[in-house]
Amino acid sequence: xxxxxxxxxCLAMALLASGAPGECRTILDMDGRSVTLPDKISRIVTIGPxxxxxxxxxxxxxxxxxxxxxxxxxxxxYQFVFAPELSTRPVVQSSAGLAVEDLVALRPDLVxxxxxxxTDKLSALGLPAVLLKWREPDDVKTxxxxxxxxxxxxxxAEDYIRYFDATLARIGATLGPVDDAKxxxxxxxNYRRLTQPHKIxxxxxxxxxxxxxxxxxxxEESVTxxxxxxxxxxxxxxxxxxxxxxxxxxxxxxLRDVSAVRSGRVHVAPGGAHLWANxxxxxxxxxLWAASILYPEKFAHAALESEMRSFYDRxxxxxxxxxxxxxxxxxxxxx
Amino acid sequence: MVVTTALEIVDLCFRRGAKRDLTLDSVSLxxxxxxxxxxxxxxxxxxxxxxxxxxxxxxxxxxxxxxxxAELRSxxxxxxxxxxxxxxxxxxxxxAFTVEQLVLMGRTAHIDGIGSPSLRDREIARRAMSDxxxxxxxxxxxxxxxxxxxxxxxxxxxVAQDAPIIIMDEPTSSLDLGxxxxxxxxxxxxxxxxxxxxxxxHLPDQAFNLDARVALLRGGRLIAxxxxxxVCDRESMSRLYGAPLLRLEDAEARGVVAxxxxxx
Amino acid sequence: MRYWRxxxxxxxxxxxxxxxxxxxxGAMIVVSLAIGRYPLSLMTIAETLLGRHxxxxxxxxxxxxxxxxxxxxxxxxxxxxxxxxxAGSAYQTVFRNPMASPSLxxxxxxxxxxxxxxxxxHLPTLGVEAAAFAGGLAAVGAAYLAARSVRSNxxxxxxxxxxxxxxxxxxxxxLVKYVADPVDTLATITFWLMGSLAKANAMDAATVAAxxxxxxxxxxxxxxxxxxxxLGEQEAASLGADVTRLRTIVILxxxxxxxxxxxxxxxxxxxGLLIPHIARMxxxxxxxxxxxxxxxxxxxxxxxxDDVARSASAIEIPLGxxxxxxxxxxxLFLVMRTKGEQxx
Numbered sequence: 001x002x003x004x005x006x007x008x009x010c011l012a013m014a015l016l017a018s019g020a021p022g023e024c025r026t027i028l029d030m031d032g033r034s035v036t037l038p039d040k041i042s043r044i045v046t047i048g049p050x051x052x053x054x055x056x057x058x059x060x061x062x063x064x065x066x067x068x069x070x071x072x073x074x075x076x077x078y079q080f081v082f083a084p085e086l087s088t089r090p091v092v093q094s095s096a097g098l099a100v101e102d103l104v105a106l107r108p109d110l111v112x113x114x115x116x117x118x119t120d121k122l123s124a125l126g127l128p129a130v131l132l133k134w135r136e137p138d139d140v141k142t143x144x145x146x147x148x149x150x151x152x153x154x155x156x157a158e159d160y161i162r163y164f165d166a167t168l169a170r171i172g173a174t175l176g177p178v179d180d181a182k183x184x185x186x187x188x189x190n191y192r193r194l195t196q197p198h199k200i201x202x203x204x205x206x207x208x209x210x211x212x213x214x215x216x217x218x219x220e221e222s223v224t225x226x227x228x229x230x231x232x233x234x235x236x237x238x239x240x241x242x243x244x245x246x247x248x249x250x251x252x253x254x255l256r257d258v259s260a261v262r263s264g265r266v267h268v269a270p271g272g273a274h275l276w277a278n279x280x281x282x283x284x285x286x287x288l289w290a291a292s293i294l295y296p297e298k299f300a301h302a303a304l305e306s307e308m309r310s311f312y313d314r315x316x317x318x319x320x321x322x323x324x325x326x327x328x329x330x331x332x333x334x335x
Numbered sequence: 336m337v338v339t340t341a342l343e344i345v346d347l348c349f350r351r352g353a354k355r356d357l358t359l360d361s362v363s364l365x366x367x368x369x370x371x372x373x374x375x376x377x378x379x380x381x382x383x384x385x386x387x388x389x390x391x392x393x394x395x396x397x398x399x400x401x402x403x404x405a406e407l408r409s410x411x412x413x414x415x416x417x418x419x420x421x422x423x424x425x426x427x428x429x430x431a432f433t434v435e436q437l438v439l440m441g442r443t444a445h446i447d448g449i450g451s452p453s454l455r456d457r458e459i460a461r462r463a464m465s466d467x468x469x470x471x472x473x474x475x476x477x478x479x480x481x482x483x484x485x486x487x488x489x490x491x492x493x494v495a496q497d498a499p500i501i502i503m504d505e506p507t508s509s510l511d512l513g514x515x516x517x518x519x520x521x522x523x524x525x526x527x528x529x530x531x532x533x534x535x536x537h538l539p540d541q542a543f544n545l546d547a548r549v550a551l552l553r554g555g556r557l558i559a560x561x562x563x564x565x566v567c568d569r570e571s572m573s574r575l576y577g578a579p580l581l582r583l584e585d586a587e588a589r590g591v592v593a594x595x596x597x598x599x
Numbered sequence: 600m601r602y603w604r605x606x607x608x609x610x611x612x613x614x615x616x617x618x619x620x621x622x623x624x625g626a627m628i629v630v631s632l633a634i635g636r637y638p639l640s641l642m643t644i645a646e647t648l649l650g651r652h653x654x655x656x657x658x659x660x661x662x663x664x665x666x667x668x669x670x671x672x673x674x675x676x677x678x679x680x681x682x683x684x685x686a687g688s689a690y691q692t693v694f695r696n697p698m699a700s701p702s703l704x705x706x707x708x709x710x711x712x713x714x715x716x717x718x719x720x721h722l723p724t725l726g727v728e729a730a731a732f733a734g735g736l737a738a739v740g741a742a743y744l745a746a747r748s749v750r751s752n753x754x755x756x757x758x759x760x761x762x763x764x765x766x767x768x769x770x771x772x773x774l775v776k777y778v779a780d781p782v783d784t785l786a787t788i789t790f791w792l793m794g795s796l797a798k799a800n801a802m803d804a805a806t807v808a809a810x811x812x813x814x815x816x817x818x819x820x821x822x823x824x825x826x827x828x829x830l831g832e833q834e835a836a837s838l839g840a841d842v843t844r845l846r847t848i849v850i851l852x853x854x855x856x857x858x859x860x861x862x863x864x865x866x867x868x869x870x871g872l873l874i875p876h877i878a879r880m881x882x883x884x885x886x887x888x889x890x891x892x893x894x895x896x897x898x899x900x901x902x903x904x905d906d907v908a909r910s911a912s913a914i915e916i917p918l919g920x921x922x923x924x925x926x927x928x929x930x931l932f933l934v935m936r937t938k939g940e941q942x943x
Contacts, residue, residue, distance in 0.1 A: 231637055451822070452823065
């Protein structure tokens with residue numbers, strides 16, 4: 001019933017938009033659901049992890065098509081650097097939930113979401129809501145492929161997928177065979193809550209040649225532990241989400257004997273379109289960055305910078321200055 | 336022997352909240368050491384209210400209560416407790432104190448500051464328990480005693496409190512005849528020992544049995560006072576309870592008279 | 600419940616009991632020092648405690664673990680357990696209700712609100728703890744004022760006002776969560792409320808120890824008079840107790856102690872409800888014995904539960920969750936054993 005409704009809405013909107021009967025097509029989203037979309041997609045709404053979804057759209061050059069703004073708590077400076085018009089767009093999402101009426105008023109041709117219940121709710125209202133999923137590391141490639149189909153930019157999708165595989169292969173080759181015992185022990189931690197919040201970190205730490213101390217093939221997204229456990233793991237490298245946490249870690253007297261603190265290897269995760277340590281289209285850069293802090297002798301800083309310049313140029317069509325590169329690498333200030 | 340007025344109630348008036356009628360209306364009574372007074376009246380006559388006023392738990396609208404010459408209004412709870420001991424009806428308790436602990440609580444008014452009972456206090460409590468005859472129950476939880484045993488324990492507590500005036504609120508209400516007898520006998524002994532004892536009840540025969548002074552309370556007013564045989568006749572009792580009563584007398588009853596409702 | 604009661608006729612000397620419980624607690628502390636995610640041999644622990652300084656890196660870390668991680672956490676757990684149990688026992692006596700818990704008048708909800716608000720404004724840890732303490736006292740104070748404005752001195756009114764305040768502050772907590780950003784602050788608030796000793800340091804131990812020891816000392820000194828309150832207002836007054844003042848002191852102490860535990864450990868339930876019952880059942884109602892038994896059993900319980908929470912696996916289980924998971928079924932078990940009859 002909702003599928004027919006979507007069709008009717010789609011046709012009606014196409015009619016209103018172009019004055020002539022428009023085409024509609026059906027695609028399967030990453031949950032296997034059929035979604036009917038208009039041929040021409042000129043207004044896109046991203047809900048949920050807005051910066052992450054926006055990042056994908058930046059790669060497809062669809063900055064102008066994004067119809068919604070960034071919720072206050074998710075806003076990052078570089079989102080507006082890559083898409084200045086975002087600052088003028090209305091925000092349809094807050095911590096209270098979705099402002100559904102505002103969303104419908106935007107008349108989107110496509111709604112991207114990573115949450116099943118939100119997608120269901122919007123589909124029931126007749127909106128063209130597509131569910132994207134990213135659980136396994138390789139899902140990002142499937143995701144980009146699907147977006148490529150939807151936006152009729154298959155070439156860009158394939159380009160990204162090639163780039164993703166090639167970069168990871170290159171990093172792997174430069175690393176060479178790494179003895180498990182010689183891998184640096186890495187802990188990605190939100191120190192204020194003593195949690196490792198994202199399972200994806202286990203993957204990019206491993207691909208960068210490190211060993212994540214929290215990696216135990218768990219299925220849960222995050223894991224919480226005690227201070228004593230942190231000391232027991234004795235990581236060689238600590239990665240934290242913002243600079244304020246670096247200060248907290250360094251100021252904690254009980255951590256001063258931990259290997260990472262003693263050798264000063266406490267790093268802030270960089271942040272571009274999104275925090276690099278979490279799921280983001282910039283993930284290949286995450287792996288390269290991690291490799292460069294774990295094996296600085298094999299991965300020069302200059303090479304990281306030039307790779308960043310080339311990535312943002314190629315996929316976001318933005319030329320970054322030296323200051324901007326440093327700013328991205330410096331991560332956010334935190335509270 | 337010096338006869339002293341232990342308790343004096345002068346023109347006591349009590350009003351509950353903003354009600355129009357007084358719950359107690361100009362009640363005046365006096366009690367001497369060694370005297371036993373039975374307060375007789377129907378339900379709602381104001382007996383409990385009077386008891387609360389005598390204990391300093393309720394503030395009267397007018398009038399005075401003097402315990403051993405001191406006005407209740409000017410005394411702290413502690414000072415009142417040193418003069419007047421209270422034996423409530425043995426009700427439900429949520430916590431299972433042992434009899435010994437309960438009786439020991441009677442010594443509160445004699446313990447200074449924030450301290451705990453001394454060895455002497457414990458001795459006094461033990462003696463009270465053995466005097467009343469509940470010493471063998473001292474380690475038993477109060478909640479597991481029978482109604483009669485509970486009442487006796489509460490009396491032991493009042494004895495331990497060592498106050499010259501004892502007020503008992505319907506002490507025999509849930510007791511069988513055997514226990515009733517025990518409690519009444521105890522009251523006679525206490526009075527004989529020099530204490531001033533007031534007991535509220537709605538059974539006139541107890542006044543006769545105790546050969547005590549009687550005060551009739553109805554509608555908040557003291558309508559009569561005197562010896563039981565003088566004050567309690569069939570007419571006055573029927574009037575008191577607002578119902579026809581039969582008077583039971585027996586030559587071998589040694590002067591004890593009972594009243595029962597007359598049914599049709 | 601005859602099963603755990605001391606056989607009649609055997610009069611346990613209060614002093615012997617205290618010594619016994621202290622010994623058990625001491626043994627538990629030793630065991631707790633030996634447990635943890637960081638591997639330490641008993642030899643190392645003993646040597647570190649004796650002050651034999653091992654100059655190597657391992658020695659320095661062992662010192663850090665023993666003196667700066669485990670010992671403070673153990674001390675905090677003991678204070679939290681003792682504090683909550685004593686507060687719960689005091690509340691149950693004052694309100695003459697064996698079902699009363701320390702959160703009856705809203706102190707937990709108030710402290711939770713204070714902490715949530717502080718976390719919303721990104722205050723440092725000290726600020727969060729201060730706000731939690733203030734919030735707890737404010738909630739109970741509000742309940743008191745509300746009861747006074749109704750111009751009633753009765754306990755029922757106070758309890759009702761306490762329930763209202765508890766509900767009000769719970770709603771305020773929800774409001775704070777609503778406004779907080781879901782990415783970071785909301786998770787921090789939720790985690791804080793669940794209760795955890797994961798980062799307990801010496802400062803935390805001191806923060807909770809001060810009110811618990813001071814309040815506990817006062818309640819212990821007054822233990823005998825507080826017992827009178829269990830008889831009810833009128834009976835206690837007729838025995839000569841200053842009911843109003845006693846009640847105020849007891850509620851103030853119990854509230855301060857509970858607020859302090861919420862400050863460092865979040866909202867930990869069931870301890871204040873359960874432990875006083877077990878103490879009463881096993882050791883009787885004599886005030887001195889009951890107090891020591893309650894405090895010691897509470898300390899043992901929370902210490903034991905926290906030992907499990909921090910060493911069972913790499914994942915840290917929130918303390919409040921564990922006390923509920925263990926406490927609720929155990930409470931049901933007690934109800935079944937006593938067949939719902941007389942409590943203690």
